[in-house]
Amino acid sequence: MKNSIGIKLFIGITLFSIIIVSFSWVLNTKFLEDYYFKKKQENLFKYAEAIQTMYSNNVNDIDFTLKSIEDSIGGNITILNENGIEIYGSMFMSHRGGKGKGNPKAMSLLTKKGLNKVLSGETILEYYIHPRFNTMSLVLAAPLINGNILIMESPVSSIKESVEVAKDFHIYIGIISLLAGTFLAFIFSKIFTKPIIELNKVAKSMAKLDFSKKYRVKNDDEINQLGKTINYLSDKLDTSISELNRANKRLMDDIEKERELEKSRKEFVSNVSHELKTPISLIQGYAEGLRDSVIEDEESKNFYCDVIIDEAKKMDKLVKDLLNLSQLEAGYYQLQKESFNIYKLSQKIIDKYLPILKERNITLQINCDNKKLKVYADIIRIEQVIVNLINNAINHVDDKKTIKINIRDYIEKVKIEIINTGKAIPEEEMDKIWDSFYKIDKSRARKYGGTGLGLSIVKSILNLHNNSFGVSNIDDEVMFWFEMDKWV
Ligand SMILES: Nc1ncnc2c1ncn2[C@@H]1O[C@H](COP(=O)(O)OP(=O)(O)O)[C@@H](O)[C@H]1O
Ligand SMILES: [Mg+2]
Structure with a gap:
């Protein structure tokens, strides 16, 4: 509350009432007595005039009026006849001289x-000062x-007495x-x-940027x-600040994205x-x-x-893969979707691989729930997916040399699983293998001519189709799978 507007207001109102009370007290003490005198004189004149009009030689007619006037002025009335004899007079007069004896005492009040x-x-109108009691009267x-x-x-x-009483009373009133006034000032x-x-x-x-508090x-x-x-x-500030x-x-996110883009661009260049x-x-x-011509013989030259x-x-393969990937990731790539028999497509792809499978002594089995199954997808791109996954299976198959392709018929989807016997993919690598240029074993990849782009192409194609895909280790096998929309 210190130095507050409340204190100032309180002090102000209190001072104001002190001033008003003091002022009225000063006025009272200074002028009340004079005012009383004036009023008293005026009253005496007024009553005298009234008596003058009413008086008609017979005092008894106005006896009652005279008594009440005496009460009002708190004094005495005397009426003398032409001989100076008192024909009306109060008790007060009698102990000064006595009634009806030609009262010289009443006259002695006058000069x-x-x-x-x-x-x-x-x-x-005159003042009379009593010679013995030294009291003053208005006459x-x-x-x-x-x-x-x-x-x-x-x-x-x-x-004087009345004025003193009034002054006393005024102090209490003040x-x-x-x-x-002080109490009201406090409340106010x-x-x-x-x-x-x-x-x-x-x-x-x-x-403090807290906009929840509102004025009622x-x-x-x-x-x-x-x-x-x-x-x-407060409302305006709230919305503006939130905005x-x-x-x-958003700006921070954009900057972060931009930074990441820049980073991946640099990584890409360095990878290429x-x-x-x-x-x-x-x-x-x-x-x-x-x-x-360090070497001479034909065989070495060959x-x-x-x-x-x-x-x-x-190099040619790398450049083709890169072009492919950049096309798929450009954002405006249009899939050419159509319905086709997935079993027939898989069979056609496998046929192309037969010589190499035979050469490497690999067994490939294909299991199909329904050979008439049709899917709705971009056939060229799906072929690319299957080729990439079979390539990987051939490159990573172990001594058991077995590859399986399962075509599963689900309610709305068709699931393709490509499984090869081989070393499990470490759990922590499972997300990374889908990134461009990522290879778990670089020297091994170089031997089979891997660029590390195959799975990122697969990922891009399946994302464009909005289809799920994944990888898991089952016992001593590795399974890559993806789904397609079933044509019904
Ligand atoms: N069937 C698989 N078994 C084990 N590892 C695999 C298999 N397929 C892919 N990988 C791992 O994923 C990596 C990325 O594959 P990919 O993108 O096709 O590149 P690339 O085949 O050129 O090496 C491979 O280098 C390999 O480490
Ligand atoms: Mg590959």
């Missing part, structure tokens, strides 16, 4: 000058009809007003600052309008160079050998030429 003025028809004397005189006397002490500052404190809380959490709008005053504006600002974050995330290095240096070496042709073939 000579005053008495003359009254006798000449003027109404006068009004007025002429009545037939030379009668009205004398009204009101003690000033009663005025203290009570101050206490009430609390009520006034509560929404401001709430607004501040909302703004503070906004500064209660009415339509300026503070609540500010609350509404802050709520609106910004999303955009930033590496693949080409060996055949090029071999071709170069053997060609130079031929030119420099061997040199065979090496050169063989290496050139490998």
Whole structure:
């Protein structure tokens, strides 16, 4: 709360009530007495006038009125006849001189000058100071009809007393007003600052980027309008910052992708160079050998030429595979799908392999659930898949020299399994073998002319078809499999 608007408001309102109370107290002490005097005098004149109009030589007619006026002014009324004899007078008068004896005492309240003025028809007001008690009275004397005189006397002490009482009372009123004012100031500052404190809380959490807190709008005053504006600002900021974050995330992802692309591009170039290095240096070496005629005999020359042709073939295969892969991975490759008999296609491919299988003494079995099975796919690309997988099986078959091809009929799919007896593929390599240029055993791959592109071509083709594929080790066999959409 220190230095807060609430404290300032509280101090302000309290000071204000102190000033108001003090000011009214000063005014009171300074002017109340004078005001009382003025009022008293005015009243005396007013009553004198009233008596003048009502009086008609018979005091008894207005006796009751005179009594009530005496009560009002807190003093005494005396009426003297033309001979100076008291025809009406209060008790007070009697112990000064006595009633009906030509009262010189009532007259003695007036100065000579005053008495003359009254006798000449003027109404006068004078002060009388009691010689023994030293008390002061206001004395009004007025002429009545037939030379009668009205004398009204009101003690000033009663005025002073009333003023003192009023002043005392005013002090109590002041203290009570101050206490009430302070209390109200406290309540008021609390009520006034509560929404401001709430607004501040909302703004503070906004500064910490927490937009969950909202101002509870209660009415339509300026503070609540500010609350509404802050709520609106909070919503706007929330959406903008979230959008910004999303955009930033996308940008980061793009940068990451770009980085990965750049990395794979570099890897690709280095892989291609590496693949080409060996055949090029071999071709170069053997060609130079031929030119420099290091060897004379025909047989050796033929061997040199065979090496050169063989290496050139490998380079040719590499370039063809690369072109193939880049075509498939370009993103706009269009498959030419058609329905065809998968058993017939497999048989046709196997026929081409018969000489090599015979030469290497490999047994190949084909099992088909249904020889009439048709699939819907790009026949040329599927042939490529099967050729690649059979090639791998031939290159990796072990001494048991057995290869199996299973064609399985499922509900919506046809599954092809190509299985060769051989060494299991380590679990951690199973994902990597599908990457370009990846070979588990590099020197072995070189012997059979492997580029490490075969399985990545298979993967690309099957991904384009949206078909599943995979590899698993079963006992002493390795099984590669893939699925195709069944034509029904
Ligand atoms: N039938 C298989 N048995 C064991 N390993 C295999 C088999 N087929 C593929 N591989 C492994 O996967 C790698 C990648 O195969 P591939 O992409 O066809 O390249 P390449 O045949 O040119 O070596 C091979 O180098 C080999 O290590
Ligand atoms: Mg291969």
